[in-house]
Amino acid sequence: MTTNEPRPGQDQHGRPSSGQGQLPQQANPTWLGHVEPVYYQQAPANNSGRFQPALPPAAPTVTGGRGSAGGSGLVPAGFFLAFMSLFLVLPFLLERTGIAGFVVGFIASLIPLGTVLLTVLFIDRWEPEPRPLLLFAFVWGAAVSIAVTMLLQPYFSLVAGPVSGLDYATFAVTVQAPVVEEFAKSLGLLSLLLFAPRHFDGPVDGVVFAFTIAAGFAFTENILYFGRAIAESSDPGTDLAVVFFLRGVMSPFAHAIFTGTTGLIMGFAARRGNDGLVVLAFVVGVVPSMVLHSGWNSMGQDFLGQYLLVQVPIFLLAVLVIAWLRVAERRFTRQRLREYAAAGWFTVAEVDMLATTGGRRNALRWAKSVGRGAQMKALLRAATRLAFTRQRILSGRDVPTYQLEEQHRLAEIAALRAAVVG
Template sequence: MTSFEPPPGRRDPDVRSPQQANPSWLGQVQPQHYRPAPGPGHAPLQLPPGNRPDGFTRAQPVLPPAATAPRARASAGVAALVLGGGLLAFVSLFLVLPYLLENTGPGGFVVGFVASLLPLGSVLLAVRYIDRWEPEPKRLLLFAFAWGALVSVAVTMLIQPVFSLAAGPASGLDYRTFAVTVQAPVVEEFAKSLGLLLLLVFARKQFDGPVDGVVFAFTIAGGFAFTENILYFGRAIAGSSTPGTDLAVVFFLRGVMSPFAHAIFTGSTGLILGLAARRWHFGLTLVAFPVGLVPAMLLHSGWNSMGQDFFAQYLLVQVPIFLLAVLVVVLLRVAERRLTRQRLQEYAAAGWFTGPEVTMLATPAGRRSARRWARSIGRAQQMKAFLHAATRLAFIRQRILSGRDVPAHQLDEQQQLAEIRALRDAVLR
């Protein structure tokens, strides 16, 4: 792609040098892959006067007409993934639902279903928090949840007997110990993480970093835990002479003390797959799959191995693991914001944005200010779309700077710049 120098007077003095290409560990760029952001067209877009955020105080460039091809709604790979996932979930329902009803009874199933919504809600709120900066497509999150709640459960049910026959005798463990500490962690984490691998293969543009990996992993794990909780809660009702007491105990252990257990297990796999995806090397991502399963299986086995000293191990081991997971999520969000700001600054250096506009688009305070202003003029949805489009642009540039599939990503870049121009017009019209 031809690179243009910005017209005289367009480079903002507040914008740092684009050579500061590595703002955080999240988006390291090799010097040989770095290239300046493309320059804009020559005609400026004059913005109307009014009480606007600081980022909207100067003229903005217009994208050349040749680069305004419409963005496809979904790639063939994503469409196939969503369709195939929906079919698998539908088929899995005929295996999973009878199993749940057989073990819980109709009354236990209903109670278990309702009770399971509470821990599920906490996991989905965490997903929403992590995913706020660069939201994943809803269709992919729906695929992830359906995979976790139905397909991974069905895969687990089909694989467990085979795995037990093949590995049980060789383990030297009694059946219960083997089932709890070996079989469940290995089979369940493999089944859940298959969904992550499919997302990585078929939705590569949406799954290109550790934050995406954690978001998809938490969603899959939340779905799996939801179905598993229906079984445990419902069974506490169906097979007890004191159903209220037993349900309260099981709910406290699973819904209060450990709603994020499965999310943390599978989240470690998602984190490793996301780190590999950031390198944009297909072979590396495939190798990362078995590597990422190891910590998930170990964490799962460690959780299931807690016995009579459960509460001591919970406080001394599981709580620190949970706090470490929270710290990792916070660090990922900080790194994501820094990466967004640096990449948008590079577009600002080429003349696409002003310095104040980058601050508006790439900082939490700037976004809050922009949303407040947009709500005051009745254009909150347009502003939300504009902010998200700018974030996508930053991550498209990161993919360009990875050095792989550069022409395809540059086309995405031009389409995204056209979308940003249209969204800015929608906000300011």
Template sequence: MTSFDPPPARPSSVPVRPPQQANPSWMGQIRPQHYRPAPGDGQLQSRPALAPPYSAVPAPRTSAGVVALVLGGGVLAFVSLFLVLPYLLGNTGPGGFVIGFVASLLPLTSVLLAVRFIDRWEPEPRRLLFFAFGWGALVSIAVVMLIEPFFSAAAGPASGLDYTTFAVTVQAPVVEEFSKSLGLVLLLVFARKHFDGPVDGVVFAFTVAGGFAFTENILYFGRAIAESSNPGTDLFVVFFLRGVMSPFAHAIFTGTTGLILGMAARRWNKALTLPAFALGLVPAMLLHSGWNSMGQDFLAQYILVQVPIFLLAVLVVVLLRVAERRLTRQRLQEYAAAGWFSSQEVAMLATPAGRRAALRWARSIGRARPMKALQQAATRLALIRQRVLSGRDVPAHQQDEQRQLGEVLSLRDAVLR
């Protein structure tokens, strides 16, 4: 790897035609009038790594929105604990609570492993993942407990359904999906730069839903112990249904909302937030209601309906990851055209095989950590460029681009020294 002298930037009066592969996937669509080449020598001075031009750009700080979100989420989670914990203990008893808590860790682990798999290409900040989990496990549960009585009183009589059917097929899907997805809207509003695409939406949605299912499973597993004359058998049945057959049920429901919010976020248009939220709740509520509506023919519906839905969700995740890699490679190729990378470096930073090979080489010389950081920084650079090409808030995104180029080149220097 070497440093490169970027070519001079094109004069602004010359129209720029996007390269043929400017839109490498459905995740990265841009309008031709918004396209601009990657910055060259006219915007950022050519330099060896760690030279001074980037020192003039202030180091990025955690935004006030993210700080407010994390602190506010922590306070809400703490307050919610005083509502949720007594409810759980009252329904499960101390023994049932402890057993339910331990048993709930197993399906939770499977969901969090899925989150890690999806999030590997461009990991989200841990503080935001903690916010998402805390929102799902505590705050959304408290919101459900607070608004369910009002929703039942307002909508129950008008539905014409008996209370049990209404509670299972209407109330739970509507109230629970609304409560969980409020956390996604807060993430989109206050942590905008970290929630700028469908993959981010799915990652945050799975994390929120994993937290919600964790608390709900404590209730169901613990109640199977506390209210049964044959607790061992009943716990096994409930655990098999919820922990083995459907650990991803809530993740898939809320994941549809996260996906749609992420697609709206990729357009970088704040006006789309509320319409996308409303639209994203529809499939989440319908999937949730369909799951809760399964009755005596549960096994047949599970095999014929729920398993295909799960497989479709897996396919969507795979397609998201492929699209994210294609977008990263295309944007880094545009930086390569401006002289910032060689084609070999683009492959090293933007392809799975190239990343693995680069990490193996870095481990052999004791520099795996800076190499991994370099790969993640390059991915962030590609996504920042996607924001620049969105045509909105371009000057702010270009400043982020300058900072990120400085970080990438500094990390490259750390790998080579």
């Protein structure tokens, strides 16, 4: 059983005292799960020698200050802003598309939206984010960021347009849109990181939230472009097909990649748990998204050549980065669960089952065959959350709070393990 009191060799914050903190072999399996020796501590021992709950399996009550409750106030605030934004966004769309164009554009936009959201679910499969926060990210992108863009663009144009020395059309496409749109989308990321930091604590989370925000933004923007192809054309079928091919087939991930760079950089900053660094990461991280966005909008007559030589390699690089992040995430999850196994909470075979793709697949197949698939799914997710909780403890972030959460995670694991075994 764990307690919130310091163990021998630790100070009052749960950190190793002077002379402690030697890292065991493989304690740092990847850069994503890196731990400084000063913060390292052994996993709490299962002193009973059996898999007994340390506490009743209830959700932890976290009292670690702003944002520690998982952003419970962020979601209603986001929906309120989205609702207010609709009074600006909907009339704008309907004026430019008409009702028929809006309906057709809405339906057509669901296809690229589905492609991006399925990708988000795939990336987020290892340690899923809370659905309410993902919904917040989507409505921020689809409504709030659109409204912010509409409100800021006239002022930005008035201030920066004359300074740029560009004609208005070129300025609007290559400077104004990238700067204002990426800033508006990234404000959603900043809100998530400041007010729901327990669920935004690494680069994978940053990419997931950024892709979701960008999916929402692109969805609304596609309604405009597809709807205008219907409303403003003498040959709406052909024009819609062309626009859909350019936006829905060739570039459904364009906005996701732009904003994803900001999410990636802010995710690395989130590992430090420092609000000042988070704001700095926001300022720094939005720059590459603006540059990528501007580069995309700047493609002119040689669009196909630039698309193949520049944009396709950028997309492939993004795929490689995401794959790299997922591998790193699995490796440090396995290592953290191994540390709990050494403390008596799992067997070595169970760690392989809980922390490898093949092990999880086989475990779910077996559990479904005996009617315990739901319990096994819950166990797999709980084990992953336990590994991430331990990572936060070893990173020195609000250690007493996460030690309390660790107790409840272990209790949850014990109860779920008993339900699976039967």
